Amino acid sequence: MGAPTVQVVARPEDIGLVNPFASVPKGMTLHDGSIVLFSDGAESAVDVFRTVCHELFHRGSKVRVERNADYITKMLTIAYADETVRAWPTTRPWP
Numbered sequence: 001m002g003a004p005t006v007q008v009v010a011r012p013e014d015i016g017l018v019n020p021f022a023s024v025p026k027g028m029t030l031h032d033g034s035i036v037l038f039s040d041g042a043e044s045a046v047d048v049f050r051t052v053c054h055e056l057f058h059r060g061s062k063v064r065v066e067r068n069a070d071y072i073t074k075m076l077t078i079a080y081a082d083e084t085v086r087a088w089p090t091t092r093p094w095p
Helices: 045-064 070-082 081-093
Strands: 006-009 027-029 035-038
Touching: 006 045, 035 045, 045 070
Parallel strands: 006 035
Antiparallel strands: 027 035
C-alpha cells in the first residue's frame, strides 16, 4: 500500500467535496487512501498531528475490509466498545 498522499486545503469545498456540517472537519481519508487535512479546521500543530494519526487509523482499517458497510459496522463496533462513547448520548445534548 505504501505511504499515503497528504494534501492540505482550507475547506472541503476547495477540492469539490460537499460539507453538510456547519463546522469545518479537521481531515478525511478519501477512497483512494489519500489523506486530506483542512487547515480551517485545525486548531494547533498538535491538532494536525492527531488528525493525521486519526486518518491513518481509518486508512489502515479500510484496507482490512472490502465493503463500505462492513467498514462502517467495524468502526461503530470499535466506538461502542469505549465506555466514554457509550455514555456520550446521556452526558451531552444532541446538536
